[in-house]
Amino acid sequence: TQLLEQSPQFLSIQEGENLTVYCNSSSVFSSLQWYRQEPGEGPVLLVTVVTGGEVKKLKRLTFQFGDARKDSSLHITAAQPGDTGLYLCAGPGIKTSYDKVIFGPGTSLSVIP
Amino acid sequence: SQTIHQWPATLVQPVGSPLSLECTVEGTSNPNLYWYRQAAGRGLQLLFYSVGIGQISSEVPQNLSASRPQDRQFILSSKKLLLSDSGFYLCAWRLSYEQYFGPGTRLTVT
Numbered sequence: 001t002q003l004l005e006q007s008p009q010f011l012s013i014q015e016g017e018n019l020t021v022y023c024n025s026s027s028v029f030s031s032l033q034w035y036r037q038e039p040g041e042g043p044v045l046l047v048t049v050v051t052g053g054e055v056k057k058l059k060r061l062t063f064q065f066g067d068a069r070k071d072s073s074l075h076i077t078a079a080q081p082g083d084t085g086l087y088l089c090a091g092p093g094i095k096t097s098y099d100k101v102i103f104g105p106g107t108s109l110s111v112i113p
Numbered sequence: 114s115q116t117i118h119q120w121p122a123t124l125v126q127p128v129g130s131p132l133s134l135e136c137t138v139e140g141t142s143n144p145n146l147y148w149y150r151q152a153a154g155r156g157l158q159l160l161f162y163s164v165g166i167g168q169i170s171s172e173v174p175q176n177l178s179a180s181r182p183q184d185r186q187f188i189l190s191s192k193k194l195l196l197s198d199s200g201f202y203l204c205a206w207r208l209s210y211e212q213y214f215g216p217g218t219r220l221t222v223t
Contacts, residue, residue, distance in 0.1 A: 031210045042203050042214030043157075050210075088156060092210060099145055099164055100172075101212055105156035 002027045004089055004104035012110040016078050021107040023089035024071045029102075030092060032072045034063055037086040037106075079111045115140035119204050119215035126222055132177075132191040134218050136204030139185065144206040146187040148179055151201040151217075163187060194222045 005024045013019055023032065031050045035043035047056050049065035049072060056063045060083075062075040076083055086106045093100035116139045126132060138144055145164050149157040159172045161179035169179050176195060180188045187204055199222045204215040 033211055035212075040201075040217070040219070042205070042217050043212075045211050045213065048210050086154065090212070099162060099170070099207075100159065101147070101207065103157045103159075106154075108154055 002029075002091075002093060002102050004091065004102055006087075006089060006104040006107050008107060009105070010108050010110075012112065013079055015080060015111055015113050018075070018077050019079055019109070020073055020075045021087055021109070022071065022073050023104055025091075026070065027094070028069050030069070030094070032065060032069075032089055032091045034072070034074055035088040035090065037088060038084075043086075043088055076109075079109075081111045081113050084109055084111050115206070115208075115213065117204060117206055117213060117215040119202075119218055121218060122216065123219045124221070126194050126220065128196055128222055129193045132189070132194050132198070132220070134189040134202055134204075134220075136187040136189075136215055137185055138187075138206045141185070141206065141208070143184055144208070146181065147205040147207065147212065148187065148189050149203045149205065151203060153201075157203065161189070196222050198222050 007022050033048045034046045037043040047063045052067045052069045054065045060077045064073045086108050088106045090101050090103045118137050147162045148160040151157050162170050163181045166181055176191050178190050202218045205212040
C-alpha cells in the first residue's frame with residue numbers, strides 16, 4: 001500500500017524564520033506534487049517534481065525530490081504570514097491504481113507576524 | 114482555461130435528510146474527476162473517482178454515492194445523512210500528474 005507521511009504535523013514560527021517540511025514514503029513515486037491550502041479553500045498546486053534529485057525554486061520556496069524518489073522536502077526562506085496554511089504532498093498511484101492520487105496528511109504551518 | 118465549480122458553498126442539513134453536491138468542470142474534455150472529504154485542518158480522504166461517464170470507483174464504502182451523468186459533471190449524493198458526514202467536501206479534476214480543486218462545500222449535519 002502506498003502511503004505518504006509528512007512531518008512535522010504542526011509548525012508555528014515567527015516571521016522571518018526559515019523552515020523545512022518533509023514528505024516521506026517507503027514506496028517509489030513517479031512524481032510528487034506539493035499543494036498549499038488556506039482555510040475554507042481548495043488546495044492549490046505549487047509544484048511538481050519528477051526526476052530523482054530534482055530541485056525546484058518558487059520565489060522563497062525550494063522543493064527537492066529525493067534521489068530514490070521516495071521522499072521530498074519543502075524549504076521556506078524568511079517565512080511570511082502569507083505562507084500560513086496546510087501544506088500537502090501527493091503522488092500518483094502505481095500500476096492498477098494510477099488513476100488514484102495519494103495524499104499525505106499535511107503540515108499545518110502558522111507564521112506569526 | 115479550465116475552471117471547476119462546486120455548489121452549494123455551505124450547507125446545513127439535519128440527520129437523515131438527503132444530500133446532493135454538484136461539481137462541474139469547464140474547458141477540458143474527459144477529465145478524471147474526484148470527490149474528497151476533509152476534516153478540519155487535516156488531509157484529504159478520497160471518496161470516489163471517475164475516469165469517464167458512468168464509471169465510478171468507490172474508495173470508502175458508506176452511505177455516500179457518486180454519479181457522473183455527463184462528461185464534466187460529478188455528483189455526490191446520500192439518501193440519509195449521518196452526523197459523521199459533516200466536513201469539507203472537495204471536487205477535483207486531474208491533468209497528468211496534477212490535480213485542480215474546486216472551492217469546496219462546507220457541510221454541517223445537525
